[in-house]
Amino acid sequence: MVEIGHFALVLAFALALVQSVVPLFGARTGNERLMAVGGPVAVTGFALTALSFAALATAYVQSDFSVVNVWENSHSLQPLLYKFTGTWGNHEGSMLLWVLILTFFGALVAAFGANLPATLRANVLAVQGWIGAAFFLFILTTSNPFARLVPAPIEGRDLNPILQDVGLAIHPPLLYLGYVGFSVCFSFAVAALIDGKIDAAWARWVRPWTLAAWIFLTGGIAMGSYWAYYELGWGGFWFWDPVENASFMPWLAGTALLHSAIVMEKRSALKIWTLLLAILTFSLSLLGTFLVRSGVLTSVHAFATDPSRGIFILCILTLFIGGSLSLFALRAGSLTAGGIFQPISREGALVLNNLFLTTATATVLIGTLYPLVLEAVTGDKISVGAPFFNLTFGALMVPLLVLVPFGPLLAWKRGDIYGAAQRLMMAFGGTLFAVLAAMLFVDGVTAFAAVGIGIAFWLVLGALTDLALKSGLGNVPARTAFSRFVGLPRSVFGTALAHLGIGLTVLGIAGAVSFEQERILTMRPGETVEIAGRIVRFDGIHPSQGPNFTEDRGRFVLTGANGKEEGEVVSSKRFFPARRMPTTETGIRTMGFSQLYIALGDELPDGAAVVRMWWKPLVTLIWLGGIVMMFGGAVSLTDRRLRVGAPARRAADKPKVAAS
Numbered sequence: 001m002v003e004i005g006h007f008a009l010v011l012a013f014a015l016a017l018v019q020s021v022v023p024l025f026g027a028r029t030g031n032e033r034l035m036a037v038g039g040p041v042a043v044t045g046f047a048l049t050a051l052s053f054a055a056l057a058t059a060y061v062q063s064d065f066s067v068v069n070v071w072e073n074s075h076s077l078q079p080l081l082y083k084f085t086g087t088w089g090n091h092e093g094s095m096l097l098w099v100l101i102l103t104f105f106g107a108l109v110a111a112f113g114a115n116l117p118a119t120l121r122a123n124v125l126a127v128q129g130w131i132g133a134a135f136f137l138f139i140l141t142t143s144n145p146f147a148r149l150v151p152a153p154i155e156g157r158d159l160n161p162i163l164q165d166v167g168l169a170i171h172p173p174l175l176y177l178g179y180v181g182f183s184v185c186f187s188f189a190v191a192a193l194i195d196g197k198i199d200a201a202w203a204r205w206v207r208p209w210t211l212a213a214w215i216f217l218t219g220g221i222a223m224g225s226y227w228a229y230y231e232l233g234w235g236g237f238w239f240w241d242p243v244e245n246a247s248f249m250p251w252l253a254g255t256a257l258l259h260s261a262i263v264m265e266k267r268s269a270l271k272i273w274t275l276l277l278a279i280l281t282f283s284l285s286l287l288g289t290f291l292v293r294s295g296v297l298t299s300v301h302a303f304a305t306d307p308s309r310g311i312f313i314l315c316i317l318t319l320f321i322g323g324s325l326s327l328f329a330l331r332a333g334s335l336t337a338g339g340i341f342q343p344i345s346r347e348g349a350l351v352l353n354n355l356f357l358t359t360a361t362a363t364v365l366i367g368t369l370y371p372l373v374l375e376a377v378t379g380d381k382i383s384v385g386a387p388f389f390n391l392t393f394g395a396l397m398v399p400l401l402v403l404v405p406f407g408p409l410l411a412w413k414r415g416d417i418y419g420a421a422q423r424l425m426m427a428f429g430g431t432l433f434a435v436l437a438a439m440l441f442v443d444g445v446t447a448f449a450a451v452g453i454g455i456a457f458w459l460v461l462g463a464l465t466d467l468a469l470k471s472g473l474g475n476v477p478a479r480t481a482f483s484r485f486v487g488l489p490r491s492v493f494g495t496a497l498a499h500l501g502i503g504l505t506v507l508g509i510a511g512a513v514s515f516e517q518e519r520i521l522t523m524r525p526g527e528t529v530e531i532a533g534r535i536v537r538f539d540g541i542h543p544s545q546g547p548n549f550t551e552d553r554g555r556f557v558l559t560g561a562n563g564k565e566e567g568e569v570v571s572s573k574r575f576f577p578a579r580r581m582p583t584t585e586t587g588i589r590t591m592g593f594s595q596l597y598i599a600l601g602d603e604l605p606d607g608a609a610v611v612r613m614w615w616k617p618l619v620t621l622i623w624l625g626g627i628v629m630m631f632g633g634a635v636s637l638t639d640r641r642l643r644v645g646a647p648a649r650r651a652a653d654k655p656k657v658a659a660s
Contacts, residue, residue, distance in 0.1 A: 002067055005055020006146035009096075012048040012103065013136035015041050019106075019129030023122035027194075035118050038125035039110035045132065046100075046107035053100045056145050057087045066152035069093060069145045075158040075578050077548040085168040086159045091293060091309075092145035094172060098289075099135050101173075101180040105209075106132065109184060116205060123191030124184070131183055134316050142309045158548060158578035167227030171220055175247060178217025179285040182254060184209040186282035189275045190324055193331045198271050203264035206278065208637060210261055214254045215633035221247055222626030233584035233599040235614045237512070237622055240389045245368045246288030249361050253281040256357040259350045267347055267412060269339040272332050273354070279328060283321040284361070290317055291368075345415040349407035356400040363392045401455050401506065404499055405462025408492075409469065423469055427461035444515060452510025459503030463496040494636025498629050505625030508593070511618030518615075524608040531596070532615035534566070535559040541603055549574045551585075554600040554609060558589065566591075571600040571611075593620045 019041045026034025056069070060083050065071040073090045074083055088097040106128040113121045139145070188206045192198045224247070229237045238244065257277040263270045290313045341347040367384045375381050405427065409420040434457040439445050468474070470492060471485035519531055525540035539555040553572040560566045571587030587598040594617045601610030 001055045001058050002064065002146050002148075005052040005059075006144070008048045008052040008055070009136065009140065009146070012045050012052065012099075013133065013140060015045040015048065016103075016129050016133040016136050019045060020126050020133050021129075023129075024126035024194075027119040027122040027126070032118060035122035038122050038129075039113075042103070042106040042110040042125050042128065046103035049096075049100045049103045053087070053096055056093060056096060057084060060084060060087045063156065064152075065154070065156050066149055067145075068147045068149045071149055071153055071156045073159050074156045075548050076155060078159060078164070079547055081166070081169065082159055082164045086163070088172055089159050089163040089168055092139070092143045094176075095135070095139050095143050095293075096145050097172065098176055098180060099132060099139065101176050102128070102132055102135065102183060105181060105184050109187075113205075119195060120188075120191055120197075120202075120205075123194050124187045127187035127190045128183065131187070131320065134319065138309075138312050138316065142312055156578070158576055161549070161574065161576045161579055161581050161583045162231060164576075165227065165231055167223060167231065171223040171227055173220075174216050174223055175220030178213050178215075178220050178254075179247075179250065179288065181209065181213025181216055182250060182278075182282040182285050185213070185257065185278040186320075186324070189278035190327065192275060193324075193327045196331055196334055198275065198335055200265050200268045203261045203274065206274075207258070207261045207265060210254065210258050210278075211633055211637050214251070214258055215630050215637070217247070217251050217254060218626055218633065219630050221251060222623050222630075225626075226623050230586050230588055230597075231583075233586050233612075235518075235597055235599070235612070235616075237509075237619070240367075240386050242368045243288070243292055245364050245389075246284075246291045249364050249368075250281055250284040250288065252357050252361040252364070253277060253284055256354045256361075257281050259353050259357075263347050263350050267339045267341060269341060269347055270351070270354075272335055275332070275335075276328060277354075277358075279321075279324045283317075283324070284365075286313075286317050286320060290314060341412070342414045344410070344417050346407060346410040346412050348415070349403065349410055352403065353400065353407065356396055360393055360396045360400075363396065364389065367392070398451065398455065401459060401502070404459060404502070405465065408466045408495060424462060424465060427458065427465045430461045431457040442515070446514055449510050449514035452506055452514065456503045456507030456510060459506065460500050463500040463503070466499075467492070467496050490639040491636045494632045494634075494639070497632025497635060499632075501625040501628030501630075501632060503625070504621045504628055508618050508621030508623075508625060511594075512616045512622065515617045516614055516619075518613070520610075520612045522604065522608050523611045524606070529611075529613070531613060532617075533561050534596070536569075536596075536598075536613065538609070538611065540607065541600075541609060544572075546574065548578065549576045551575075552600075552603060554587075554598075554611075556587065556598055558596065569596060569598050571598045573600055573603075590620060593618045593624070595619050 019038055022041075023035050023038035026032070026037065056067075058064075059067045059070050060074055061080065063070065063074060063076045063083070065074075069090060069092050073093070074086050078086070086093070088094040106125060109121070109124055109128065113124070116124070185206055188202065188209070192202055224244070225237050228239070229235075257274065260270050260274045260277055264274045290310070293309055293313055367388055371382050371384055405424055406417070406420050409423055410417070431454050435450055435454045438453050439450060467485065467488070470488055471481045473481045473485075475481075476484070517531055519529055521529060523529065523538040525538060528535050528537045530536075535558075537557045537559065539557055541552050541554050544551040544553050551572050551574045553570055556569045556571070558566045558569060567589060569587035569589045572585045574583045574585060575581075576583070584599055587600075589596045594615070597614040597616055599612045601612060603609045
């Protein structure tokens with residue numbers, strides 16, 4: 001099975017070469033038969049890549065330690081889930097997952113792109129083939145997941161203990177679906193530049209792919225944040241780690257692309273800008289791949305790799321980013337700029353949205369790469385941490401979030417800012433009431449907390465106001481308003497849910513950062529500590545045995561203000577003998593939208609233990625907001641206008657025979 005997987009990978013590379021050349025040649029010569037080759041080749045390439053991935057996964061599940069990759073990252077005593085997820089818990093396997101998703105999207109374009117113009121479809125599949133061929137070659141020459149080890153060891157070295165978590169089954173696949181999903185937008189952009197044609201129909205075809213990639217990337221970032229929050233025992237949800245930033249930058253650029261594509265589809269404006277955003281968004285995804293796998297960063301996310309891999313990926317970066325931007329520079333002047341509009345309009349609001357998002361992306365990019373560039377040039381090492389990002393990024397996001405509710409209420413081409421402000425007066429009143437209530441009844445409200453609460457309620461109430469106004473609530477009878485509400489386009493519901501989800505995330509961040517309580521102390525069995533009006537009693541540490549680890553479990557009993565027990569929290573320290581690595585498993589108890597978070601430290605000779613605990617109000621809203629954003633995107637994706645796409649061209653009517 002392993003040799004079949006390796007051979008299938010070689011065949012997939014060969015088909016990627018065919019896909020990258022034949023349809024493109026057919027499009028240039030007008031040969032329909034050559035253009036039609038792209039679809040079947042893309043589907044077959046995906047099937048072969050899936051077979052290759054299944055072969056590697058089988059080797060992991062069966063603990064075939066004759067495969068170097070399995071020996072280095074698995075153990076026969078691992079639970080079955082971690083054996084399977086260990087397939088992509090390493091550099092070689094994760095790259096195989098990367099190309100599997102890439103070929104999957106190529107197959108989707110082939111399967112659902114029947115209504116695309118033949119030349120555009122052929123060019124898109126060819127560009128997908130270029131990307132696939134480059135990464136297949138990278139895997140086969142520098143990162144072969146099927147390399148053998150002779151003689152085969154009896155036992156493996158185990159998977160990194162930090163990765164032995166259900167988060168590995170969710171976070172990387174979602175993140176890669178987002179990363180690689182933007183390759184389709186990139187391929188559409190390059191294909192349009194090759195053809196020298198771009199119109200509103202192009203935006204109609206691109207928008208669903210952009211939205212799907214954005215949904216997955218949103219979920220991947222949110223899941224990664226929660227995984228780091230509970231697995232690393234540090235109590236935080238975002239560290240501004242360079243690799244975290246590498247996933248966040250494509251999300252910011254992808255959000256800008258999503259809004260820009262709306263303007264292009266509705267008003268045939270921002271054509272050149274939308275093309276550039278499509279190129280830059282996937283370029284940032286490639287940059288993230290380089291940062292993780294080149295060895296230039298030391299991070300909990302980064303794979304330890306040899307320099308040859310970094311040089312190879314750098315060449316891929318140069319080829320695709322440099323090549324696409326060069327093509328853009330050559331072709332952009334020949335493309336029409338599109339329609340015009342007034343600054344105060346929905347188009348103007350979306351342009352302003354793009355301005356803030358791209359500036360924020362550039363800010364994060366500079367803060368991430370500047371230390372690396374400085375070290376390469378001068379040898380000096382500096383770090384750019386949370387204070388820089390919080391100050392610069394926050395300053396850009398506050399005005400953007402304040403302006404978000406205005407956008408959906410402005411008319412296309414020429415809007416009325418005063419009318420939109422009047423329609424938002426109730427939302428403003430509700431926001432003001434929420435801020436005043438927090439300042440009067442919640443202890444420790446800072447300026448940051450007040451601003452955060454205000455922006456969160458402003459976004460939520462603004463999204464609800466948009467739905468109420470579009471359904472005519474208050475202006476027509478309730479039955480009519482309900483009928484209009486049900487009949488609203490799904491994209492309207494999706495937009496409102498996405499904006500509402502951002503509001504929930506902002507509220508969670510404001511609550512967790514401003515009102516959290518922290519205790520760091522040494523506790524002996526039977527001792528108690530008060531936190532957030534509750535009593536936590538330490539009942540001691542008890543040894544336990546896992547499938548491939550030993551564990552010391554600390555039990556904490558929680559008592560409410562009324563004196564009744566509210567349950568227990570178990571935090572533990574694990575040790576994995578095969579890897580000779582310890583991990584901390586935090587204990588978390590969720591109460592409403594808030595959480596009690598306990599991390600167990602080292603045990604002392606007298607039975608005491610170092611304990612660190614936090615009370616984090618509203619912290620779950622951070623990730624609940626991400627789920628709501630994903631749901632909003634999914635609702636928009638089911639809108640009939642996006643599912644149908646651009647209509648297929650009708651065959652010309654046959655000329656009528658005139659009556660004699």
